[in-house]
Amino acid sequence: METSFVQTLKAAVTQEWDAIKRGNFWKLVLNHTVTPELYRDLMIEIYHYTKHNSRNQAATAMVEAPDGLLKFAYHHAADELGHERMVIHDLESLKLWDSATLQRKPLPATEALIGYLYFVAFKYGAVARLGYSFWAEDVYEQIGDALGKIRSDLSLADRNMTFFVAHAKIDEKHIDQVNDCIERFAKTSEEQALVMQVARTTIFLTGQLLEQVAAQHAK
Amino acid sequence: METSFVQTLKAAVTQEWDAIKRGNFWKLVLNHTVTPELYRDLMIEIYHYTKHNSRNQAATAMVEAPDGLLKFAYHHAADELGHERMVIHDLESLKLWDSATLQRKPLPATEALIGYLYFVAFKYGAVARLGYSFWAEDVYEQIGDALGKIRSDLSLADRNMTFFVAHAKIDEKHIDQVNDCIERFAKTSEEQALVMQVARTTIFLTGQLLEQVAAQHAK
Amino acid sequence: METSFVQTLKAAVTQEWDAIKRGNFWKLVLNHTVTPELYRDLMIEIYHYTKHNSRNQAATAMVEAPDGLLKFAYHHAADELGHERMVIHDLESLKLWDSATLQRKPLPATEALIGYLYFVAFKYGAVARLGYSFWAEDVYEQIGDALGKIRSDLSLADRNMTFFVAHAKIDEKHIDQVNDCIERFAKTSEEQALVMQVARTTIFLTGQLLEQVAAQHAK
Amino acid sequence: METSFVQTLKAAVTQEWDAIKRGNFWKLVLNHTVTPELYRDLMIEIYHYTKHNSRNQAATAMVEAPDGLLKFAYHHAADELGHERMVIHDLESLKLWDSATLQRKPLPATEALIGYLYFVAFKYGAVARLGYSFWAEDVYEQIGDALGKIRSDLSLADRNMTFFVAHAKIDEKHIDQVNDCIERFAKTSEEQALVMQVARTTIFLTGQLLEQVAAQHAK
Numbered sequence: 001m002e003t004s005f006v007q008t009l010k011a012a013v014t015q016e017w018d019a020i021k022r023g024n025f026w027k028l029v030l031n032h033t034v035t036p037e038l039y040r041d042l043m044i045e046i047y048h049y050t051k052h053n054s055r056n057q058a059a060t061a062m063v064e065a066p067d068g069l070l071k072f073a074y075h076h077a078a079d080e081l082g083h084e085r086m087v088i089h090d091l092e093s094l095k096l097w098d099s100a101t102l103q104r105k106p107l108p109a110t111e112a113l114i115g116y117l118y119f120v121a122f123k124y125g126a127v128a129r130l131g132y133s134f135w136a137e138d139v140y141e142q143i144g145d146a147l148g149k150i151r152s153d154l155s156l157a158d159r160n161m162t163f164f165v166a167h168a169k170i171d172e173k174h175i176d177q178v179n180d181c182i183e184r185f186a187k188t189s190e191e192q193a194l195v196m197q198v199a200r201t202t203i204f205l206t207g208q209l210l211e212q213v214a215a216q217h218a219k
Numbered sequence: 220m221e222t223s224f225v226q227t228l229k230a231a232v233t234q235e236w237d238a239i240k241r242g243n244f245w246k247l248v249l250n251h252t253v254t255p256e257l258y259r260d261l262m263i264e265i266y267h268y269t270k271h272n273s274r275n276q277a278a279t280a281m282v283e284a285p286d287g288l289l290k291f292a293y294h295h296a297a298d299e300l301g302h303e304r305m306v307i308h309d310l311e312s313l314k315l316w317d318s319a320t321l322q323r324k325p326l327p328a329t330e331a332l333i334g335y336l337y338f339v340a341f342k343y344g345a346v347a348r349l350g351y352s353f354w355a356e357d358v359y360e361q362i363g364d365a366l367g368k369i370r371s372d373l374s375l376a377d378r379n380m381t382f383f384v385a386h387a388k389i390d391e392k393h394i395d396q397v398n399d400c401i402e403r404f405a406k407t408s409e410e411q412a413l414v415m416q417v418a419r420t421t422i423f424l425t426g427q428l429l430e431q432v433a434a435q436h437a438k
Numbered sequence: 439m440e441t442s443f444v445q446t447l448k449a450a451v452t453q454e455w456d457a458i459k460r461g462n463f464w465k466l467v468l469n470h471t472v473t474p475e476l477y478r479d480l481m482i483e484i485y486h487y488t489k490h491n492s493r494n495q496a497a498t499a500m501v502e503a504p505d506g507l508l509k510f511a512y513h514h515a516a517d518e519l520g521h522e523r524m525v526i527h528d529l530e531s532l533k534l535w536d537s538a539t540l541q542r543k544p545l546p547a548t549e550a551l552i553g554y555l556y557f558v559a560f561k562y563g564a565v566a567r568l569g570y571s572f573w574a575e576d577v578y579e580q581i582g583d584a585l586g587k588i589r590s591d592l593s594l595a596d597r598n599m600t601f602f603v604a605h606a607k608i609d610e611k612h613i614d615q616v617n618d619c620i621e622r623f624a625k626t627s628e629e630q631a632l633v634m635q636v637a638r639t640t641i642f643l644t645g646q647l648l649e650q651v652a653a654q655h656a657k
Numbered sequence: 658m659e660t661s662f663v664q665t666l667k668a669a670v671t672q673e674w675d676a677i678k679r680g681n682f683w684k685l686v687l688n689h690t691v692t693p694e695l696y697r698d699l700m701i702e703i704y705h706y707t708k709h710n711s712r713n714q715a716a717t718a719m720v721e722a723p724d725g726l727l728k729f730a731y732h733h734a735a736d737e738l739g740h741e742r743m744v745i746h747d748l749e750s751l752k753l754w755d756s757a758t759l760q761r762k763p764l765p766a767t768e769a770l771i772g773y774l775y776f777v778a779f780k781y782g783a784v785a786r787l788g789y790s791f792w793a794e795d796v797y798e799q800i801g802d803a804l805g806k807i808r809s810d811l812s813l814a815d816r817n818m819t820f821f822v823a824h825a826k827i828d829e830k831h832i833d834q835v836n837d838c839i840e841r842f843a844k845t846s847e848e849q850a851l852v853m854q855v856a857r858t859t860i861f862l863t864g865q866l867l868e869q870v871a872a873q874h875a876k
Contacts, residue, residue, distance in 0.1 A: 054280070054289070055280040055281070055289070056280070057280075058277045058278070058280035058289070058292075058293055058296075059277070059278055059280040059281045061273070061274040061275070061276075061277035061278040061296070062278045062281070062337070062340070062341065067300050067301045070273070070274070070277070070300060071297060071300055074277055074293050074294075074297045075293075075297065077277075077280070077293055078290060078293040078294065078297075081286050081289060081290055081293070082286045105850065105854055108857045108858040108860075108861035108862075109861065111773075111854055111857075111858045112773050112858050112861070112862055115773040115776035115777065115780070115858070116768075116769050116772040116773050116776065118281070118776050118779075118780065119772035119773065119775050119776045119779075120772065121281070122281065122341070122779065123772070123775065193762065197762055197763075197768055200765045200768075201765040201768045201769050201772070203765075204765035204769070204865075205765075205769055208861075208865065324631065324635055325635075327638045327639040327641075327642035327643075328642065330554075330639045331550050331554050331639050331642070331643055334553070334554040334557035334558065334561070334639070335549075335550050335553040335554050335557065337557050337560075337561065338553035338554065338556050338557045338560075339553065341560065342553070342556065412543065416543055416549060419546045419549075420546040420549045420550050420553070422546075423546035423547065423550070424546075424550055427642075427646065492718070492727070493718040493727070494718070495718075496715045496716070496718035496727070496730075496731055496734075497715070497718040497719045499711070499712040499713070499714075499715035499716040499734070500712070500716045500719070500775070500778070505738050505739045508711070508712070508715070508738060509735060509738055511715075512715055512731050512732075512734050512735045512738070513731075513735065515715075515718070515731050516728060516731040516732065516735075519724050519727060519728055519731070556719070559719070560719065560779075
């Protein structure tokens with residue numbers, strides 16, 4: 001039986017996640033009691049890139065793409081607009097947010113992720129960016145155990161985790177649309193190579209984001 | 220009584236339209252029988268820029284802007300996606316469309332309008348682009364007499380003019396939103412100067428588009 | 439004998455210049471005494487776009503292009519850096535410059551030219567921009583009579599016209615390089631169509647710049 | 658005595674290099690015999706990003722910057738144009754180059770570095786990119802020991818290492834210019850923060866490039 005491109009992509013993503021799970025962030029979260037400061041520092045990086053995810057999704061319109069794909073990109077961008085405010089809400093609900101924190105520059109991996117995704121938008125366009133959406137929308141499958149440990153160690157309720165709760169719900173709907181878009185719009189081997197390249201590059205940067213957060217809390 | 224920025228903008232736009240109406244396109248349409256070829260050549264230029272209007276609207280997300288304005292830009296971009304196909308439909312309904320026509324490059328004024336609006340998107344952003352939406356959404360008020368003459372000379376039914384009919388309807392809703400966005404998001408004198416600059420530049424280019432179409436049919 | 443692309447391009451440019459010379463700016467300059475204010479208003483628009491010409495030349499590096507062409511673009515960009523200061527110098531030498539003048543926004547045609555050339559840089563790249571260099575470097579052949587009339591009416595010495603004097607000299611060298619680059623790098627019909635499109639669009643906008651300056655001084 | 662920004666930057670860069678030297682690439686090179694394949698795989702990644710370094714340097718002209726800085730950027734870009742061909746030359750001199758190798762996509766860290774630098778060019782401009790030049794021009798101080806080990810293990814002559822030999826020479830001149838530009842053009846705390854952010858992000862990505870090359874040859 002032939003392997004579809006989506007299956008190949010899925011396998012590559014799983015392999016990258018396996019590597020991330022052998023890293024220091026995962027060890028820190030699973031083998032030690034998670035501190036409020038670790039959670040805060042993680043959420044701040046999430047805040048930084050989330051602020052740009054809607055924008056760099058819509059900005060893919062800089063590059064010629066089929067209408068059906070742009071329609072998805074616009075709606076998806078609209079769905080994610082302002083989600084970084086949930087991060088602030090969640091940190092405030094735990095008294096972990098302050099204005100000094102807000103001023104901190106993103107860590108290098110976060111900065112690279114933000115910049116790279118704008119590059120993807122204006123240079124590669126909407127088909128290529130599907131490589132990011134593909135795994136980002138499906139992230140809860142991978143981070144469930146770490147997130148559960150954080151929740152339990154910090155006794156977090158749903159109202160302290162609105163960012164993750166809301167996204168888990170939204171993403172359920174999105175993931176099918178992303179798969180569908182990949183099947184419809186990433187047909188040539190060149191397009192598929194680009195989707196794969198963006199998937200691998202963004203998951204690598206996200207893994208490094210976690211490592212850099214962990215390095216701030218090295219035991 | 221103080222004059223609001225929207226009123227100042229409206230006055231500037233009206234002045235530009237008055238100049239356009241003293242031009243050759245208006246004379247050609249109002250003082251001579253409109254030929255199918257003139258209508259076709261006009262619609263082809265409209266086809267060219269319409270193909271990009273949704274895209275350069277969404278691409279404004281390249282530049283930092285308030286969420287409320289981006290939300291408008293995304294939805295507006297989604298509303299206008301694929302509208303160039305109405306132009307094809309209308310020309311086909313009149314047997315005025317052929318593939319050679321499709322291959323023609325845009326006229327210089329159309330090309331400049333398309334390129335300038337991408338520049339506005341990636342360099343100035345969503346606030347500045349409101350200067351284009353402001354008058355483009357309200358265009359039917361200005362072009363009513365010329366459009367009526369074309370319709371009458373060519374005995375066009377609504378089904379031959381779906382592009383204009385659909386837009387007149389959509390734009391009724393949009394114009395209030397555009398005015399509202401200008402009032403909410405173009406507050407500093409710098410922002411207002413940018414909105415004005417984009418309004419004047421795009422209406423100038425559109426006027427030239429009409430002149431260049433007219434020049435192809437000079438009597 | 440076959441007509442080369444450069445010859446075709448040259449013919450198109452000449453045709454555009456002929457149209458410009460039938461316009462109001464040419465009439466105003468050749469049939470009336472040129473006022474200092476007309477010269478100043480012309481030079482201010484030249485100031486505006488000149489400020490960006492070096493930049494949008496180098497910025498073509500955003501798009502993949504052969505090294506030989508980029509090398510030309512970089513050196514050419516370096517040669518033109520800061521030339522807008524010559525305009526200030528020239529106006530100051532005639533006591534025609536003041537800070538209020540400096541604050542004026544470019545006229546619509548100038549603004550469109552500036553924006554379009556950044557779009558060309560960012561989206562089409564260095565080959566396409568040769569269409570602008572092609573005629574802009576060779577402009578003195580076309581504007582000689584108008585420039586001579588301005589010089590004579592205002593009794594300008596070389597030291598009041600450093601911008602034009604310097605450019606005439608630099609451009610002599612550049613024009614051969616531009617022709618050479620077009621022959622080497624604009625080989626496919628697609629590339630040549632793009633060069634032609636940029637040539638026609640930028641000369642159209644420049645013609646309109648002249649018309650809009652003239653309109654401010656209509657007799 | 659006050660610490661200058663260049664000293665602060667230098668200290669940050671040294672700290673990042675120290676971290677890289679504790680990584681797997683350094684261990685692999687210094688503690689094991691370097692294989693031709695490791696050298697080839699390193700050089701291929703260098704090939705990929707070098708191909709873009711001239712371009713994303715010139716493309717900084719997209720963003721307003723002082724003429725003195727753009728002049729540096731243009732000349733620097735011209736100096737580095739085509740240097741990726743030295744990599745091909747070096748690998749060919751060792752019979753390590755083949756066309757299949759050429760087709761390989763950059764590793765994720767290399768891809769992120771390339772994309773991020775175009776983002777820096779397009780969005781932040783020439784001042785910010787000095788953060789990359791600052792440490793990249795001075796890299797030989799840091800990589801001397803690893804490079805010496807590679808040279809010795811593979812018995813490389815200067816003619817097999819033209820890329821590194823040429824760069825070491827060019828960069829001697831450049832580093833003073835870069836320091837000078839930082840002192841002249843990165844004066845506000847905002848500008849300096851941007852230079853620092855770009856320095857840290859690009860050195861992080863380069864470190865990861867080395868790690869990913871090492872991972873392909875894990876012992």
